[in-house]
Amino acid sequence: MTATSLRRRALKTSSIALGLALALSAPALAADLVISNWDGYMAPDAMAAFKTATGVSGEVVVHATNEEIMGKLIAAGGKGYDVVFVSSPFAEVLNKLGLTEPIDHTKIPNLANLYPEATKLPHDVGNAFSVPYTWGTTGLCYRSDLMKVAPTSWSDLLAPSDELKGKTTMLATDRWLLAAGQLDKGYSVNETDPAKMAEVKDLLISAKKTLLAYDDTTFYSKLVSGEALMVQAWDGWCNYGIAEKPEIKYVIPKEGSDLWVDTMVVMKASANKDAAFQFINFMLDAKNHAWAAQNIDYKVPNKPAMESLPADFLAKFPNMAMPVADLVKFEQLRDVGDAQRDYSKIVSEIKAAQ
Amino acid sequence: MTRPSRSSLLMAPALAWLAALMVVPCALVLALAFFRRGIYGGIEYTFTLENFGLVFDPLYAGIFLNSARIAGTATLIAVVIGYAAAYAIAAAPRRWQPVFLFFAVLPFWSNYLIRTYAWIVLLNREGLITQLLRWFGYTGEPPSMLYTEGAVIAGLVYNYLPFVILACYAPLSRLNPELAEASRDLGASAATTFRRVILPLTVPGIAAGAVFVFVLSIGNFVTPALLGGGRFQMIGNLVYDQFLTANDWPFGAALAMALIAIMLLVLMAQALAANRASGHVTQAGGGTDG
The missing domain is CATH 3.40.190.10 (Periplasmic binding protein-like II)
Incomplete structure (x- = not known):
């Protein structure tokens, strides 16, 4: 389906040029975890901090658009990636194709940080296969x-x-x-x-x-x-x-x-699912998630993270202060x-x- | 005796290159075109011809025609400008010719995308041209130049012009000046000499240059996307969208095959034109003898 996304903090080159680089091979990396995300969509030192906290090493590869990573995942049956960031309609497709691992809530205690509304999003009520990252x-x-x-x-x-x-x-x-x-x-x-x-x-x-x-x-x-x-x-x-x-x-x-929602999903083909859940838990940590909100200027569905945002930041970007109840009134792209x-x-x- | 095996040995790397990077990928794309798109993208391996039928849908056929029109316009402009430039270079003193040619191909040394972005910097409403106009005292509404069909054509002409210059320069520089002198001696005007002698002898160069511009333009998708602001859909953009946005690889493959078919037709037409031109010259030569 559609959608780009967007959401790269700095536009280094056009997405067209990146599209040209579309390669179907799965990345062969030595790290324990391979994560695919949009460029600049998480803290630059997130993987180093994650390693310090958990001892698990991770590599981040970037995709320019949802379609690009979908092409790779569908062609390779999801092999080669552990955690993938995609917009919600794409997470839905991955789930329908049987490529996603059910989210094990017992391994992600920080799910408790999510707004109750973020656990009931129509594309995935109860976060069965996806965890919202931004919305x-x-x-x-x-x-x-x-x-x-x-x-x-x-x-x-x-x-x-x-x-x-x-x-x-x-x-x-x-x-x-x-x-x-x-x-x-x-x-x-x-x-x-x-x-x-x-x-x-x-x-x-x-x-x-x-x-x-x-x-x-x-x-x-x-x-x-x-x-x-x-x-x-x-x-x-x-x-x-x-x-x-x-x-x-x-x-x-x-x-x-x-209401658009960008999510994190764990691939069924992942050989390191526990580490993948650990990574999602790490990203949902209030401090780490607040970093995302403040540095990529997107709302995050994390209550303590949003509550920690400084008043002058919210004053500068009024749409960051939008009440969650108003946000979830809107219909998601399905x-x-x-x-x-x-x-x-x-x-x-x-x-x-x- | 050893010659055939040596030549095949020498050709082997090039043939392997062509086979691995040209024949096999094209065959894969062709094969894709006969399958169905899965509901969620991907490919469903059921044989179908519907993708080729869809190519002839008025919508998509219209995009083909429009691309051909834009590429044709760019080709015409590039040939006129490029031929004139090649003529001027060929007429310049011998020692200067390599210098002029060097400048003609100089843009090729920088990246295509960067050169295309440079046009955005030039043409946008707050761009260099507008600033220059204001500097000269212009106070009206800034002109809308970017994101127009004209901008797309300008970008295509600019990018492919050096091909025309090089292709036309080759026959022009090899032209025996005595032919033109003989024509003038026999009473032909400069215009007639150009039309009856010089132009026919350089048709193969014009055809080669024109085919370069047309084939590269009709399949181009970067220039219409950047300079057309996405408002002008060319066939290259349509193929790009099918592969990278709609995730409809089979239809994208059918479109790509149709595009390749058009390019092959154009190349055949060029070969015919070049053949006829050389035949024409021989005949003309024979006629003079008689």
């Missing part, structure tokens, strides 16, 4: 100093006022691109009814004519430079813009957002199975439209 929303990120009226609705992006024409971007990744249209129409972000999806397609084709670009990776720098005035953005990436320019603001449109092919076709039609 958040997708909304509008905009230059409050250059726009006359603050946006409130997805329509402000999809049918922009004249001052915004040619100065907006949308996410290129199919599920989030479609979600903007689905939410605007009041449909589920997992809607597959052909008639409704045809409406969504027409709406997004008309929106395309007003866009500067589709952009998954550099949209916040376009806001900082003033090239774009409003972009569809994941909250954490909007925070990167806010960090550089405080006039940048984030808003969840009145029609709502999706795996849609065979309908994914229809989604891909609709996205191709939108991108090919003149």
